[in-house]
Amino acid sequence: MTVDWQPLLLTFKLASVTTAILLCIGVPFAWWLANTRMRFKPAIEALVSMPLVLPPSVLGFYLLLAFSPEHWFGQWLDRVAGLRLAFSFEGLVVASVIFSFPFLVHPVQAAFQNLPRSLTDAARVLGKSNWQTFMHVLLPNIKPALLSGTVLAFAHTVGEFGVVLMIGGNLPNETRVASIAIYDEVEALNYAAANFYAAVLFCLSFLILLLVYFVNRKALK
Amino acid sequence: MIRATINMRLHGTNGEFQLDASLNIAEGEFIALFGPSGVGKTTLLRCLAGLELPEQGNIVISGETWLDTAARINLAPQQRHIGYMFQDYALFPNMTVRGNLEFALRKDRNKKRIDELLALMDLGELQQRKPETLSGGQKQRVALARALASEPSLLLLDEPFSALDAEMRTRLHDEILRLQRHFGITTIIVSHDVGEVYKLASRVMMMEGGRIVRQGSPNDVFSVGQTSGKFRFSGEILAIEPMDVLFSLTVLVGNQIVRVVAMKDEASALHPGDRVMLVSKAFNPMVLKLD
Amino acid sequence: MNRLKGQIAAIDSNSHMSLVDVTVGDDVFTATLLETPETAEYLKVGSKVTLLFKETEVSLAKNLGGLISLRNRIPVTISSIERGNILSAVTLDYAGQPLMSVITTRSIDRMQLAAGDAIEALIKANEIALMAGHHDR
Numbered sequence: 001m002t003v004d005w006q007p008l009l010l011t012f013k014l015a016s017v018t019t020a021i022l023l024c025i026g027v028p029f030a031w032w033l034a035n036t037r038m039r040f041k042p043a044i045e046a047l048v049s050m051p052l053v054l055p056p057s058v059l060g061f062y063l064l065l066a067f068s069p070e071h072w073f074g075q076w077l078d079r080v081a082g083l084r085l086a087f088s089f090e091g092l093v094v095a096s097v098i099f100s101f102p103f104l105v106h107p108v109q110a111a112f113q114n115l116p117r118s119l120t121d122a123a124r125v126l127g128k129s130n131w132q133t134f135m136h137v138l139l140p141n142i143k144p145a146l147l148s149g150t151v152l153a154f155a156h157t158v159g160e161f162g163v164v165l166m167i168g169g170n171l172p173n174e175t176r177v178a179s180i181a182i183y184d185e186v187e188a189l190n191y192a193a194a195n196f197y198a199a200v201l202f203c204l205s206f207l208i209l210l211l212v213y214f215v216n217r218k219a220l221k
Numbered sequence: 222m223i224r225a226t227i228n229m230r231l232h233g234t235n236g237e238f239q240l241d242a243s244l245n246i247a248e249g250e251f252i253a254l255f256g257p258s259g260v261g262k263t264t265l266l267r268c269l270a271g272l273e274l275p276e277q278g279n280i281v282i283s284g285e286t287w288l289d290t291a292a293r294i295n296l297a298p299q300q301r302h303i304g305y306m307f308q309d310y311a312l313f314p315n316m317t318v319r320g321n322l323e324f325a326l327r328k329d330r331n332k333k334r335i336d337e338l339l340a341l342m343d344l345g346e347l348q349q350r351k352p353e354t355l356s357g358g359q360k361q362r363v364a365l366a367r368a369l370a371s372e373p374s375l376l377l378l379d380e381p382f383s384a385l386d387a388e389m390r391t392r393l394h395d396e397i398l399r400l401q402r403h404f405g406i407t408t409i410i411v412s413h414d415v416g417e418v419y420k421l422a423s424r425v426m427m428m429e430g431g432r433i434v435r436q437g438s439p440n441d442v443f444s445v446g447q448t449s450g451k452f453r454f455s456g457e458i459l460a461i462e463p464m465d466v467l468f469s470l471t472v473l474v475g476n477q478i479v480r481v482v483a484m485k486d487e488a489s490a491l492h493p494g495d496r497v498m499l500v501s502k503a504f505n506p507m508v509l510k511l512d
Numbered sequence: 513m514n515r516l517k518g519q520i521a522a523i524d525s526n527s528h529m530s531l532v533d534v535t536v537g538d539d540v541f542t543a544t545l546l547e548t549p550e551t552a553e554y555l556k557v558g559s560k561v562t563l564l565f566k567e568t569e570v571s572l573a574k575n576l577g578g579l580i581s582l583r584n585r586i587p588v589t590i591s592s593i594e595r596g597n598i599l600s601a602v603t604l605d606y607a608g609q610p611l612m613s614v615i616t617t618r619s620i621d622r623m624q625l626a627a628g629d630a631i632e633a634l635i636k637a638n639e640i641a642l643m644a645g646h647h648d649r
Contacts, residue, residue, distance in 0.1 A: 116309055118307040118308075121272050121311065122311035122313075123313075124271075124298040124299055125271075125298045125305040137313050140315035141314055465596030465597055465599045466594050466595075466596040466599055466600055467601075482568065484614075500641070502638060503546040504544070504546075
């Protein structure tokens with residue numbers, strides 16, 4: 001059997017890029033959500049949580065419509081940034097970020113809310129800017145949540161199927177990630193290849209979760 | 222010199238009330254804000270620190286305007302140079318004792334001050350420890366040292382001793398007095414402990430329902446008028462027992478238990494838990510030297 | 513605690529102590545204080561003060577003759593006696609004002625005190641404290 005490593009590599013590339021983007025926008029967003037007293041907060045929280053309850057195909061379907069060159073949004077993206085998101089790796093990244101958003105935001109938001117308010121107050125009284133407070137006081141004290149949020153988002157991206165299938169299709173080297181490859185190989189009755197991809201995903205997922213629980217137990221001590 | 226007027230609506234356990242207080246504090250004074258919980262003491266302190274914005278207010282410290290709601294001036298807490306000790310100490314769990322103090326140091330300041338404070342507060346041996354490994358009294362000392370590390374012009378203490386036992390409290394009272402005199406910092410403490418106020422404050426402001434209802438020296442504010450008794454202590458009644466035609470009162474003064482005799486009509490007006498003032502003539506106490 | 517309202521009639525003081533005469537009705541009480549007009553604002557001739565003294569510091573005397581160092585002697589009438597095992601409380605009427613004395617039950621028996629007796633109450637000057645103003649309790 002000749003093994004095609006490409007779907008696995010693509011999967012981890014997608015998960016890594018997605019997680020990196022999520023960390024950059026999700027952590028500040030979680031902080032904002034934890035502190036805002038805005039009237040629309042419940043609506044925003046509900047929106048963030050939608051990917052948890054929606055069938056992935058629903059999200060994928062709407063994203064596909066929005067990304068299509070026929071749609072004003074797709075046209076606008078193409079015109080302004082030269083981005084064509086439907087059936088492309090970039091499109092997968094955008095969809096994955098949206099889809100995995102709650103997996104990072106929820107634990108991090110909860111951790112921010114559990115930090116005593118007085119920590120922020122103390123840092124401000126000591127003359128520290130919001131940025132310094134965020135980097136030196138808040139972030140270091142939510143490390144366990146940050147780690148589990150990151151890993152959950154990563155693992156969830158590795159495991160997603162419906163959204164990818166809807167907006168990415170099955171283009172080798174571009175959108176053919178491991179979960180799609182497994183489905184594809186089974187369709188073609190190529191069980192050995194499917195088994196290979198499945199086993200790698202299974203073992204890696206297990207190892208990642210094991211690491212999270214191990215580190216969290218140490219952090220609690 | 223501090224002049225402040227603060228006006229804001231507060232939501233207490235007994236409904237809404239108006240915080241309406243003006244302060245006039247001289248340099249180097251040790252002020253106590255005294256009163257039951259929920260009368261706006263902590264909010265007043267937070268307004269001074271800039272952590273809370275009153276609806277109307279004015280704060281001028283040594284000629285510098287920190288707050289003037291009419292002129293839309295409101296200095297951020299970062300710009301006010303205040304030392305603030307929080308009820309829960311608010312030590313940063315991710316930093317060591319020394320780290321907490323260094324974080325508090327203003328830019329370009331000599332790190333010698335940290336060593337000086339660590340020595341002053343007897344924290345030298347604990348400097349590499351994380352806050353979670355410290356006892357309540359140790360945390361309290363670190364919090365105080367951190368509040369002083371930033372060289373504040375004003376020190377605000379929010380019920381800093383409420384979580385400690387009597388012995389530890391007495392020790393820290395001595396410590397805080399020593400440091401306050403050492404640095405000469407104007408200090409405001411929130412407290413609902415008469416003994417603490419007596420010991421620490423040069424002036425007490427008694428608050429009720431958002432207003433300062435009385436102020437003056439602890440003696441003037443707490444004693445019922447002026448009495449010529451020289452021997453006086455405030456304490457808490459622990460027990461009241463009949464004794465022939467008299468009653469015996471067991472009273473906790475500081476951390477000592479004393480018994481005094483009272484008449485029936487006096488005893489019937491008292492209940493365990495009441496705070497009382499024990500007054501005696503200076504002639505009565507007999508003095509025995511302790512080795 | 514016994515309370516009597518009065519007015520300062522005279523103050524005699526050295527650097528630390530004062531002997532204060534206070535008129536209550538027709539009588540003059542004397543109190544020794546570890547205070548002087550310089551340290552206590554209310555120590556002024558003419559100011560209203562309340563005399564405070566503990567019931568256990570009030571001694572009683574019947575047909576007292578001779579000289580005695582006690583400065584404060586006032587005529588009183590016994591209104592009632594509450595007998596206890598060791599101590600008893602004697603309620604007194606002093607020119608219409610109630611006072612109380614706590615003495616040993618033994619003394620009551622020895623002196624054969626009973627309600628209606630006209631006797632003298634004695635209080636040492638250094639047992640009397642002063643409170644600025646007039647206070648009922």
